[in-house]
Amino acid sequence: MNLKQRIKDLMTGDRIFTTVILSGIVFGGLSAYMGSLLFLAPTQFFESVVLAKIFFTSFNIIILSALTYTYFSIYREVPTSMSRGLTMFSAALLLYALTSSPLLHIYTGFDTITVGPFTYVPDMFVSIAASVIFYESQK
DSSP, X not given: OOHHHHHHHHHHHHHHHHHHHHHHHHHHHXXXXXXXXXXXXXXXXXXXXXXXXXXXXXXXXXXXXXXHHHHHHHHHHSOOHHHHHHHHHHHHHHHHHHHTOHHHHHHTTOOOOOOSGGGTHHHHHHHHHHHHHHHHHTO
């Protein structure tokens, strides 16, 4: 493969990565805004924590959807146990993100989440991990 083709392939992967990251940020911001319209919080702190949780879970849903699609596409082309495991791993993380969303809790009628810094910090780390693994899968 010549240098020109390698640069083109690299830029294409970077564009996909950038598009997915920006989509996640926009979707997370819109979801947090929607969450602020859905309920009245008793304190500003509570509202801020829940909005952060909504943002990070929504961001994770976008990133993990793209990651699951990428790994599923790899599995269809190369059906190995490694690619199947990566597909299942990303799908499980996607389900985690979907079920940990406060919007899902609100829509299904369950009480809101317990408030504290660990309410959204795990989702922040999943966001970082999912972003890194998605970036690496684009190489």
